[in-house]
Amino acid sequence: MTTDKSITHPITWKQVNDYVSKNELYNLRRSPEQTLKYHKHRDSLKGINVTEFILQKLHWNLDELENLNSIKFKTDDEKTKACFSNSSLYQVTLNDFPYFFEPNVVHLLVWSKIRIPMYKNDETEKHEEVDHIPEVNGTMKNNVETFLEGILTDKYHISKDNYCWFMNYTKLQSIRSISHLHVLIRLEDIKDEHDKNVFVENLMNNFK
Template identity: 30%
Template sequence: MTVNSVDPISWSALREIVHHNRLAQLKRAPEVTAEYHKYKHHIAVLNTSVFKHLVCVQLKWASEAFYLDPAYNDTNINLPLVSNKSTSHKLFMFSEDTLILPNHFPYNLEQNIKHLVVWSKILIKSIEEENEENDKPIEKNQTPINDNTTQFQIPGDISLRNKSIIHKYIVKTFHKKHHIKEENILWFRNFNHLQSIKTLSHIHVLVKDVPSHTLDAILETEGALLTEQDYLDIDKQLHNL
């Protein structure tokens, strides 16, 4: 199945795209793309960056002094040094490390589908990055978590353990806490070359048929954070595969 940038993407098409890891097929509508370029131009006029606008203005993880300081740029900053330091090396365990925001420039989706982003100070590495760091061979033929997650691994994908951690957080937050049906939730991590903002890890979450009051309760929160027991359960599950 292929999609274009004019016709909104349906939920069934989204499920297939995410399940088969065809993330490059996700496009913005032309008018949203134009708005995004206008936004980037405005940021450039201020002599700052999209990343610094995100960290300082939207996430509020750093002061606005950093936002306009030309001494810092996207390649030489160290986020923990300019923001509240991350409190754990584990994903989704502390509120200081995690925040859910709307995607202000979403993909071209049908109106009943909303596009959210979970931002994290904890780096989510690709399999290649993890294996290079640990001097391990590349993992192959991973088992899918379920039909709402990526099944087919390609270069730039993340490990089964990271997928399990993310999936646990997504289920706890969107299904168990906010009572969204699991079949109405999709999530993915974009490959590095597809990311608009590469400097800060984030997960895309797509939800269908969610009331506005539920979205309001989710946005600008850390979601339902994971516990040490959650991590133990994940590792036990993976050990038994």
């Protein structure tokens, strides 16, 4: 198993699905060029940390997030039920530094104000091995799949064969303070770049 943080060839859609289905998320990485851009971006954030940058980008307030996670939804069970239950609790953006997928794959991020309890006893940060995989919270996983199906399949008629999602466990997270899902969509029928951009913009604006 390679532990390099970047790869030189695009990850195929078949590979994407294999890695996600097996939770081998350490195999999903950026290209060397995208990795360099990402590190330069982080280095350029003078005076603010990554959390502050994301909060500014999303126009979210840290006090609200702390209230939701510490007072309103204290337990993992409460968080599991509340996550994605209302469009005011999440926001969708493009990944500015996507992993190295094929050109027809769109890499979205779904940011959640509520911490997503996707894994049980996630202690991956304590282990040297990147392939130490924690147990998945099955109820949370099912809730996410229902949430995405209601938008991508029911509303936009994107078949389940053409999208998948994952959430990195702690060891693989570069931004840990704000929970987020990675949603990958393969656009088979849209070849024109302009049409692709219009479709993605519409999708993000109506992701609810």
